[in-house]
Amino acid sequence: MATVQFKGIVKKFGDNLVLNGVDVDIKDHEFVVIVGPSGCGKTTLLRMLAGLEEITDGEILIDNLLVNELHPSKREIAMVFQDYALYPHMTVEENMNFALRLRKMDKAEIASRVAEASNVLQLNKFLKRMPKQLSGGQRQRVAIGRAIVRKPKVFLFDEPLSNLDAKLREEMRVEIAKLYQRLNATIIYVTHDQVEAMTLAGRIVIMNHGIVQQVGSPIEVYRKPCNLFVAGFIGSPTMNFMTGKLALEGEALFFKNEDIKLSIPPYLLSDAKKHDGREVVLGVRPDDVLVERDGEKCSDKVQGVLEVCELLGHRENLYLKVGGMRVLATVEAFFNRSPGSAVTLCFNYKNMHVFDKATESRISE
Amino acid sequence: MDILKSIYEVVWFILLVAAGVAALEGYFYTHFKFYARAWFFPAVLGVFPALALAVFGGLLGGYTFKLWLYFLLAEAAIAAFFRYAVKGRHTVPYLLLAPAFVGLALLLVYPFVFEVYLSFHDLKLTTIMMWKNTGTLPFVGIDQYVKVFTTSPLSEVTFWALLGRTLLWTFSNVFFHVAGGFILALMLNNQIRFKGFYRTLLVIPWAMPQVVAVLAMRGEFHSTNGFVNILIGKLLAVFPFLAALGVAPVQWLTDYPLLTCTLINIWLGIPFMMVVILGGLQSISSSYYDAADIDGASYFQKLRFITMPLVRPVMMPAVTLGTVWTFNNINVIYLVTGQAGGTEQADILVSALYKAAFTYNRYSYSAAFAIVVFAMLFFFSVFYLKSFDAAKDER
Ligand SMILES: Nc1ncnc2c1ncn2[C@@H]1O[C@H](COP(=O)(O)OP(=O)(O)OP(=O)(O)O)[C@@H](O)[C@H]1O
Ligand SMILES: [Mg+2]
Numbered sequence: 010m011a012t013v014q015f016k017g018i019v020k021k022f023g024d025n026l027v028l029n030g031v032d033v034d035i036k037d038h039e040f041v042v043i044v045g046p047s048g049c050g051k052t053t054l055l056r057m058l059a060g061l062e063e064i065t066d067g068e069i070l071i072d073n074l075l076v077n078e079l080h081p082s083k084r085e086i087a088m089v090f091q092d093y094a095l096y097p098h099m100t101v102e103e104n105m106n107f108a109l110r111l112r113k114m115d116k117a118e119i120a121s122r123v124a125e126a127s128n129v130l131q132l133n134k135f136l137k138r139m140p141k142q143l144s145g146g147q148r149q150r151v152a153i154g155r156a157i158v159r160k161p162k163v164f165l166f167d168e169p170l171s172n173l174d175a176k177l178r179e180e181m182r183v184e185i186a187k188l189y190q191r192l193n194a195t196i197i198y199v200t201h202d203q204v205e206a207m208t209l210a211g212r213i214v215i216m217n218h219g220i221v222q223q224v225g226s227p228i229e230v231y232r233k234p235c236n237l238f239v240a241g242f243i244g245s246p247t248m249n250f251m252t253g254k255l256a257l258e259g260e261a262l263f264f265k266n267e268d269i270k271l272s273i274p275p276y277l278l279s280d281a282k283k284h285d286g287r288e289v290v291l292g293v294r295p296d297d298v299l300v301e302r303d304g305e306k307c308s309d310k311v312q313g314v315l316e317v318c319e320l321l322g323h324r325e326n327l328y329l330k331v332g333g334m335r336v337l338a339t340v341e342a343f344f345n346r347s348p349g350s351a352v353t354l355c356f357n358y359k360n361m362h363v364f365d366k367a368t369e370s371r372i373s374e
Numbered sequence: 375m376d377i378l379k380s381i382y383e384v385v386w387f388i389l390l391v392a393a394g395v396a397a398l399e400g401y402f403y404t405h406f407k408f409y410a411r412a413w414f415f416p417a418v419l420g421v422f423p424a425l426a427l428a429v430f431g432g433l434l435g436g437y438t439f440k441l442w443l444y445f446l447l448a449e450a451a452i453a454a455f456f457r458y459a460v461k462g463r464h465t466v467p468y469l470l471l472a473p474a475f476v477g478l479a480l481l482l483v484y485p486f487v488f489e490v491y492l493s494f495h496d497l498k499l500t501t502i503m504m505w506k507n508t509g510t511l512p513f514v515g516i517d518q519y520v521k522v523f524t525t526s527p528l529s530e531v532t533f534w535a536l537l538g539r540t541l542l543w544t545f546s547n548v549f550f551h552v553a554g555g556f557i558l559a560l561m562l563n564n565q566i567r568f569k570g571f572y573r574t575l576l577v578i579p580w581a582m583p584q585v586v587a588v589l590a591m592r593g594e595f596h597s598t599n600g601f602v603n604i605l606i607g608k609l610l611a612v613f614p615f616l617a618a619l620g621v622a623p624v625q626w627l628t629d630y631p632l633l634t635c636t637l638i639n640i641w642l643g644i645p646f647m648m649v650v651i652l653g654g655l656q657s658i659s660s661s662y663y664d665a666a667d668i669d670g671a672s673y674f675q676k677l678r679f680i681t682m683p684l685v686r687p688v689m690m691p692a693v694t695l696g697t698v699w700t701f702n703n704i705n706v707i708y709l710v711t712g713q714a715g716g717t718e719q720a721d722i723l724v725s726a727l728y729k730a731a732f733t734y735n736r737y738s739y740s741a742a743f744a745i746v747v748f749a750m751l752f753f754f755s756v757f758y759l760k761s762f763d764a765a766k767d768e769r
Contacts, residue, residue: 082670093663098683107679108669159669166449 011072011085011162011195012037013058019066020053020219027053028219030067035197035212040189042206045216051199052091054216059088076115078310085349087156088165092172095140095155102136105154126154146177147191150184157192166198170205178202185209192266193299201243207231213238232360237369240292240314240362244324248292249336252366257285263293264363268332271308274358285298288366297357298338300327306357315350329354403470405456406465418453419446459568492741493518499735511738512769518742527730527743528718540722542700543636547700550640550691555647560650560677573652580645588709593640595626602626631711631720639706643699647692654688655681690762697758698751704728722746 013035020028027050035041043051056062058069060081069076076084083369095104102123109119127133130150140148149169156164165187170178182205189196189209200206206213207227215222215230215238223235234240240248253266255273262273262281271291278284311331319326320342327338329352338354346352363373401422408414423445431437456462495511496518503674505511526532563571579587594601603623610617626634658681666676707725711717720727725745731740 056664059664059668061667081667086668088665088668090665091660092659092661093660094665096662096665096680107666107671111670111675155665155669 011196013163013197014070014073015054015058015067016070017067018054018057018064018069020057020062021065024158026219028057028065031216031219032188033214033221033224035195038193038195040196040209040211041214042210042212043216044201044203044206047220049203049216050219051216052167054199055088055167055199058084058163059086059165060084077182085162086165087159087161087163087167088150089152089156089167091167091169093140093152095148095151097140100137100139101132101143101151101154102223104140104151105158105197107155108159122158122160123154126158126206129157129191130154130184133190145172146181149173149181151186151263152259153188157188162195164192164194164196164198166196168199168201170203177204182208203243206243213243215242217239217242233371234292234362235371237290237292237364240364240371244294246295246337246339248294248362249298251293251334251336253289253291253293255284255287255289257281264289266334268334269311271311271356273363274306277358277361278363280373284372289372290364290369291364292362292364293336293356294360295326295337295339298329298336298354299357300329300338300340300352300354302342302355304355304357306358308358308361310353310355312350313354315348315352317348318344327352388595392539393556398476399469402469403465405453406462406469409453409457409460409462414457415450415453416517419449439511489741489744492738493745495738497737497741498739502735502737514738518738519746521739522743522746527726527734527736527739528721531718531726536723536726538719539632540724543632543722544697544700546636547639547643548693548696551643551647551696551700552651552689554640554644555649555651558644558648559651559655560681562652576648577645579642580649584642584705585709587642588638588706591641592627592634592710595627595634595638597627598625601628627710628717631717635707635710635720638710639700639703642706643696647696650692651685651689654685657688658684690758693753694758694762698755701751702747 013033015031015033017081018028018031019026031050033041043054045051050345053062057064058071060076060079064077071084071086076281096107099107105123105126106119109122123267125366127136130153131146132150135143135147135151140151141150149172165288169185170181173181185198186209198205198209210227212224213227213230214224217238223230223239230239230243234243237250241250251264251266251269253264253269255278256263258264259280262275262278262284264271264273273281275281313329313331313336315327316330316335317328319328323342324339325342325344327340327344329336329338331354336354361373362371364370392737401756408417411417423442425448426445427437427442431441434441459574460468492511494513494515496514497511501511505548509527523533527536558576562576566572593599595603603626606621606623610621624630662680662684663676666680671679700724702724703722704724707720707722708728711720712725712729723743727740727743727747730736730743
């Protein structure tokens with residue numbers, strides 16, 4: 010239960026600039042998920058908040074208290090490490106109550122907190138075991154248990170589910186969501202996983218090269234990615250991108266490249282004249298590529314060739330070729346066409362994104 | 375051309391060893407490869423005993439029929455073993471192990487067996503000629519073992535006094551080795567400049583030949599010219615009040631020989647522990663310390679709850695080894711106090727044993743003595759490793 014503020018956070022390892030001015034405000038009792046490609050500085054940011062890494066420049070505030078120089082234990086945070094970092098020579102119970110024992114807390118209080126946490130996480134059976142004798146998922150629950158017995162203000166999770174298999178990951182994701190509702194605490198959660206980010210987050214922070222690219226609710230960053238990086242990073246399968254030029258013909262604006270020509274309606278880009286001749290990238294999610302279908306607010310029909318079909322179960326991925334361009338469409342199963350056949354497709358304007366090619370930032374509404 | 379001659383001798387010796395190994399491998403290879411052939415028994419029984427007689431006969435009491443018979447029996451046993459038990463399995467591993475195994479047998483097993491033999495007989499200055507001439511020794515049963523516990527191996531100290539002294543010596547040495555090694559390792563495990571340089575400096579006492587190191591240190595404990603007393607003298611000159619506390623130059627070698635030996639041996643033994651513990655420290659993942667930081671552990675709490683338990687697995691074998699080495703450490707004590715007219719005040723079991731054997735020529739008594747010492751160390755090690763294993767299984 011606390012607010013967290015990053016103000017102009019800079020981190021350098023020697024000459025290597027890892028974080029370059031991170032500004033994020035996290036509200037009380039918020040679930041914030043940080044995503045970004047490997048090496049973009051997510052772990053570093055968490056470790057700086059935890060106090061395990063020096064802050065090169067900038068300020069971190071927890072509950073409006075400047076914590077730059079505060080010892081990790083005084084920050085009232087708990088961290089679940091990517092490799093769990095369970096003490097290998099202590100039982101599950103000792104692992105969980107280590108922090109409380111160090112604080113010389115009352116024995117009865119310790120016992121009740123451990124009991125409570127192990128009930129929530131269903132660890133009762135394992136309390137006397139060593140970490141080595143647990144499965145990955147159990148260890149992960151112990152790591153979470155170790156965090157919650159301390160009743161911290163802020164929880165930090167560093168890719169906690171990345172070592173688990175898909176099924177367990179799904180289960181634990183639900184557990185963490187439940188835990189969040191129960192704990193009523195502020196959670197900062199780092200992940201690589203799209204689904205985790207979209208399902209757990211109240212807000213998503215997308216980072217790249219040590220810079221925050223966009224902060225917003227999952228739906229915001231999905232629907233209105235603010236630049237090419239976010240558009241390409243969020244959503245799976247990845248968005249289709251088409252490079253080309255905008256051209257004014259009469260009053261109407263058109264997107265043109267060697268392969269296609271699409272009219273750009275005014276509600277996508279108002280003030281058509283301003284954009285004449287601009288180099289842009291058009292983005293359409295595979296879901297919004299309509300194949301052999303008519304949609305409302307759909308673009309002009311385009312001719313393409315079906316190259317490969319991938320059946321996913323209830324959906325099907327179609328790899329299409331439009332002129333020299335590759336376009337991926339995701340449609341309802343079953344799309345009964347053999348590879349090589351000609352298809353017509355169109356793009357759903359409602360969810361089309363236009364980015365400036367030079368600045369890579371969004372220019373459509 | 376002395377140098378050429380030396381080189382020639384070395385090369386000749388190497389070739390001899392190589393030929394020995396080759397002969398051994400050939401011998402085993404035959405047994406592995408042809409164990410199933412019909413001519414296996416006649417061939418090996420015909421060839422190898424005769425060869426062995428030809429090669430070793432001169433050494434082992436003449437080219438007699440009796441010796442050949444021994445060889446024949448041995449060969450029959452070996453051949454039967456290969457035919458019915460080994461059956462040509464695991465050829466390569468055994469062929470690779472054979473030279474080392476035979477070497478160890480010659481260097482360890484034979485002397486050990488001979489020592490046990492000696493300990494039940496009576497070999498001393500008065501019987502040695504008899505042994506030389508007849509090859510037999512008077513059998514005395516466990517007499518020698520009784521004497522170990524009832525008479526002094528030296529001129530005055532008893533076995534029990536020596537044992538107590540040895541335990542004190544071992545304990546104090548190992549304690550300070552571990553403590554000193556731990557502190558130095560902790561310091562070296564930090565991010566400090568010139569770390570490699572310090573580490574090299576600290577390892578020097580260990581890397582130096584022990585004889586050189588010990589003799590040099592003995593010189594430093596000399597009563598007038600040694601660095602230790604000179605330092606004490608300078609300190610007294612600067613801080614006169616120290617004299618009131620009883621600090622004064624000391625006749626280290628004559629008045630406190632055991633203490634001197636202990637100081638020297640501590641100095642010698644710390645680097646080994648330091649290197650081992652440093653290795654252990656470096657293998658502890660830093661994420662445990664991160665977790666402990668967040669959990670609110672202070673420096674000493676981290677040391678106690680994280681570092682100590684986690685270096686224990688690497689430290690325990692080193693402590694076991696160190697205990698055995700210290701218990702058996704004759705170098706330091708003999709080099710510091712062992713010269714003619716040297717004191718007995720610093721002797722521990724093994725150095726007394728050495729003196730009993732080679733100064734007082736009581737060979738059989740020393741053999742029994744050695745076996746008693748061996749038994750103590752053996753049970754200690756087994757117990758230690760067992761308890762260590764038990765501790766490991768808990769994890
Ligand atoms: N102790 C360090 N010394 C030097 N460079 C470091 C250190 N720790 C991290 N870095 C560098 O900082 C950058 C960011 O690392 P960080 O661990 O924060 O990435 P991440 O976003 O967590 O990546 P991942 O998703 O792979 O865990 C990387 O380029 C890394 O090489
Ligand atoms: Mg990371």
